[in-house]
Amino acid sequence: MSTTLINAIEIDVIKGEHIVTHYVNIDTINKLRSEEKRELKTWLKREKLPYYWATREYLEHVAGLYIFSSDEDLEIPYFTKEQINKIKLSPTSYPAKFLLKMLIDRELQERLKDKIEKIGEDMQGNNIYRFKKPLYSWPSSKVTIYEFYRRLFLRVEHVRHIVGYGHIGEPLYVDKLYLLPTIRLQIAIKASLGEIIRQVNGHNVLSLLHYRRVLVSIEGQRRVGLLIDVDSKENSAMVQLADGEVKLPLSDVYLQTNPTWYGEFLREVGKRCDSSYDELISKLGLLTYRFEPIPETKKRRKMYDAPAKYLEDLKAAIKEILTDIFPIKFQEVEYDLLKDFTQITKGEYHVQVSGA
Amino acid sequence: MFKYRVLDEQLFSLRFGGNNPHLIPRYGLIHHGPFKQLKYSPLPLRFIYPNVQIDNLIERLKEILTKGSADFPGFKKIYKSDLEILEDIIIKKEEISNPLRSEKLRKALEEDVKLDIKPIYVVTIPPYPRWFRKSPYYLLKAHLLKHGIMSQMVKTDTMATKPLREVVFNMANAIFAKAGGEPWRLWSKVFSFSGGASEKVAIIGMGLSRIPKEPGHREYDRYAGFTVLYSDEGQLLYVKTFVTKYDRQSALKELKKAVIRAIDKFSAYNELDIIIHYAGKELGRLEEEELIKTIEELERTRQLKIHYIVLRIVENPLYRVFSISEGGYPPAGLYVQLGERLILTYTVGYLRGMSPIGVPTPLLLSIRLSNLPIHNIDIEALVSSVCELARLNWRGTNFFNREPVTVKYSRLLAYLSASLKEAEDLDPEDLPEERPWFL
Numbered sequence: 001m002s003t004t005l006i007n008a009i010e011i012d013v014i015k016g017e018h019i020v021t022h023y024v025n026i027d028t029i030n031k032l033r034s035e036e037k038r039e040l041k042t043w044l045k046r047e048k049l050p051y052y053w054a055t056r057e058y059l060e061h062v063a064g065l066y067i068f069s070s071d072e073d074l075e076i077p078y079f080t081k082e083q084i085n086k087i088k089l090s091p092t093s094y095p096a097k098f099l100l101k102m103l104i105d106r107e108l109q110e111r112l113k114d115k116i117e118k119i120g121e122d123m124q125g126n127n128i129y130r131f132k133k134p135l136y137s138w139p140s141s142k143v144t145i146y147e148f149y150r151r152l153f154l155r156v157e158h159v160r161h162i163v164g165y166g167h168i169g170e171p172l173y174v175d176k177l178y179l180l181p182t183i184r185l186q187i188a189i190k191a192s193l194g195e196i197i198r199q200v201n202g203h204n205v206l207s208l209l210h211y212r213r214v215l216v217s218i219e220g221q222r223r224v225g226l227l228i229d230v231d232s233k234e235n236s237a238m239v240q241l242a243d244g245e246v247k248l249p250l251s252d253v254y255l256q257t258n259p260t261w262y263g264e265f266l267r268e269v270g271k272r273c274d275s276s277y278d279e280l281i282s283k284l285g286l287l288t289y290r291f292e293p294i295p296e297t298k299k300r301r302k303m304y305d306a307p308a309k310y311l312e313d314l315k316a317a318i319k320e321i322l323t324d325i326f327p328i329k330f331q332e333v334e335y336d337l338l339k340d341f342t343q344i345t346k347g348e349y350h351v352q353v354s355g356a
Numbered sequence: 357m358f359k360y361r362v363l364d365e366q367l368f369s370l371r372f373g374g375n376n377p378h379l380i381p382r383y384g385l386i387h388h389g390p391f392k393q394l395k396y397s398p399l400p401l402r403f404i405y406p407n408v409q410i411d412n413l414i415e416r417l418k419e420i421l422t423k424g425s426a427d428f429p430g431f432k433k434i435y436k437s438d439l440e441i442l443e444d445i446i447i448k449k450e451e452i453s454n455p456l457r458s459e460k461l462r463k464a465l466e467e468d469v470k471l472d473i474k475p476i477y478v479v480t481i482p483p484y485p486r487w488f489r490k491s492p493y494y495l496l497k498a499h500l501l502k503h504g505i506m507s508q509m510v511k512t513d514t515m516a517t518k519p520l521r522e523v524v525f526n527m528a529n530a531i532f533a534k535a536g537g538e539p540w541r542l543w544s545k546v547f548s549f550s551g552g553a554s555e556k557v558a559i560i561g562m563g564l565s566r567i568p569k570e571p572g573h574r575e576y577d578r579y580a581g582f583t584v585l586y587s588d589e590g591q592l593l594y595v596k597t598f599v600t601k602y603d604r605q606s607a608l609k610e611l612k613k614a615v616i617r618a619i620d621k622f623s624a625y626n627e628l629d630i631i632i633h634y635a636g637k638e639l640g641r642l643e644e645e646e647l648i649k650t651i652e653e654l655e656r657t658r659q660l661k662i663h664y665i666v667l668r669i670v671e672n673p674l675y676r677v678f679s680i681s682e683g684g685y686p687p688a689g690l691y692v693q694l695g696e697r698l699i700l701t702y703t704v705g706y707l708r709g710m711s712p713i714g715v716p717t718p719l720l721l722s723i724r725l726s727n728l729p730i731h732n733i734d735i736e737a738l739v740s741s742v743c744e745l746a747r748l749n750w751r752g753t754n755f756f757n758r759e760p761v762t763v764k765y766s767r768l769l770a771y772l773s774a775s776l777k778e779a780e781d782l783d784p785e786d787l788p789e790e791r792p793w794f795l
Contacts, residue, residue, distance in 0.1 A: 124670070182676060211484075307684030344358040
């Protein structure tokens with residue numbers, strides 16, 4: 001019996017043995033000019049066609065463009081019919097992870113649009129979604145400055161497991177696809193400094209923000225700056241940006257997302273809104289799994305079971321979102337999600353310590 | 357089908373004075389002193405701060421540094437070296453944004469550069485963000501380095517919001533390292549990944565970073581490269597940075613130079629294992645080819661058999677591992693081989709009753725290049741190189757530190773060297789190579 005879990009949920013292929021893919025050889029692709037390659041990528045995105053663009057061979061899959069479509073007569077710009085080959089791929093092969101990523105995304109956006117919205121992709125190509133209902137808002141009256149949301153990050157991962165060795169010692173593999181979900185907190189800023197000050201009726205508290213980081217909006221572009229001074233008569237602020245100082249109306253200046261950077265200021269704002277700063281910080285500690293309140297005191301302590309609590313919340317988020325969209329069909333293949341996270345077992349203990 | 361293993365606890369221990377081990381840096385220092393003491397005493401320090409009602413705080417800071425407090429017994433007791441506090445330089449309020457205008461600073465600097473043992477300047481500055489290229493932090497650090505003087509910066513908000521004794525302990529450790537001391541080394545050597553054939557293992561942190569024109573923007577104007585070389589015992593041997601225009605060929609040329617210099621700094625005969633911890637921008641095909649070519653060239657010209665691994669360290673993978681005991685914390689040193697070339701590694705986690713704050717995030721190690729067949733590589737040696745190098749963070753004295761210094765310092769170095777060049781046109785070539793000036 002294993003005592004350890006990894007947040008990888010195995011994708012089970014319950015029906016079908018292969019996926020037919022439209023494949024274009026890398027030499028053909030390399031004949032395109034760079035702007036043509038860019039346009040081709042734009043076309044694939046516009047047509048919402050899942051694809052795998054391999055610049056080099058990886059895990060026996062030769063370099064080239066693999067496009068997943070159920071349209072047998074798919075026409076691809078820049079290529080003739082002769083240049084497009086149809087090849088069969090295993091539903092758990094490396095290229096199939098790109099297909100499944102898009103299929104899951106499509107299902108989530110179509111079927112769960114009341115609950116979540118897609119924010120985009122991170123640098124590693126993971127899809128990011130936000131639960132529409134906020135977890136917490138602060139302050140509770142007059143003006144909302146902070147709203148805490150739960151975000152769901154999803155990645156489809158291909159893993160090649162070694163399951164044994166053949167008669168000449170060659171490793172024997174099995175390919176599997178896994179879904180990796182994680183949850184993270186998102187803090188949204190809902191009010192500008194202008195709105196905050198109007199609502200709490202007090203310019204004097206702005207002096208508590210001197211030399212603090214702020215976010216400004218200049219011609220629709222967001223930039224990070226440092227609040228140098230405030231002119232209460234003109235409702236404006238002097239903000240130091242990377243390339244010099246600018247004078248901006250307070251309605252274009254925002255706090256950044258970490259409330260702990262503005263302790264004194266938020267404490268004062270909280271007092272004028274009947275909302276406690278300590279409660280905001282306490283909630284932040286809980287939702288980031290870092291600190292928890294000590295019952296019947298105003299103090300906090302380190303959370304001693306942070307991963308266990310996180311796991312509980314992660315399982316709840318998966319139950320709410322992911323279980324409803326499976327099984328997912330593509331061509332003759334049907335993917336399903338196994339019920340729980342994968343258990344991992346301890347391998348042989350291998351110790352090599354030197355110098356001790 | 358996933359299997360996990362856990363590194364031996366001893367690999368997390370550190371080596372302090374008298375070759376004594378300890379797990380926690382601050383207690384190791386308190387009980388045994390530093391691994392290598394300064395060659396001189398006293399160590400001169402000069403404090404610089406603006407006249408904005410913080411002199412009481414500075415006096416308290418000096419008092420803790422010299423006489424100690426509850427959790428910090430004082431610099432002399434820990435580092436076995438006296439401190440000599442030179443006359444303070446108090447900068448006028450209007451000089452904060454450009455301290456170089458201060459006449460007092462100019463005069464003191466004139467005197468200090470003539471001294472055999474140059475003082476370390478402890479500079480208190482307002483909390484300018486690191487992206488602000490004209491911040492007094494960069495202006496002063498670069499100006500002082502141009503005169504061969506190292507500085508320890510302390511932000512006023514750090515002093516106001518964190519327990520002063522903790523700030524002082526971390527600051528003291530960085531000052532000691534900059535002065536030439538070695539707070540600690542590894543208890544266990546990083547072992548060979550090539551099957552024990554090589555006697556020596558060098559760990560190189562390197563990479564290229566694109567420096568954006570503005571924070572958070574995706575428009576870049578320069579490349580900053582970095583190389584940090586460590587011995588298998590965790591001795592910092594060499595630090596080098598370079599800054600080039602935003603042109604890959606120029607960056608590649610410098611990268612090649614940096615690799616050659618690092619390997620030449622490491623006196624090895626016959627055989628050598630090199631583990632390159634690669635951080636920053638993703639390795640492109642050109643960079644890969646250049647690295648391979650450079651190492652092959654070195655093998656030929658230096659008559660050395662080099663086994664190398666380029667290990668890319670991905671810092672925020674989506675993977676998480678949960679134990680059902682210990683509040684769910686995975687043990688520190690747990691690793692899972694996800695595929696032939698991918699290893700999930702926990703550098704922090706549960707260890708002897710200690711656990712980090714929050715949910716620990718693993719690192720994902722990806723074997724990008726090697727001249728050994730993959731099945732001949734000892735994966736545990738690679739994991740140990742990452743976990744052990746995470747123990748060498750001299751910027752703090754607490755137990756938990758997630759990133760190996762090869763990555764952590766590299767990022768710091770890239771940003772600093774680019775900013776120092778911009779602030780005072782300080783050529784990265786002129787920066788110290790054997791002392792951690794960047795801490």
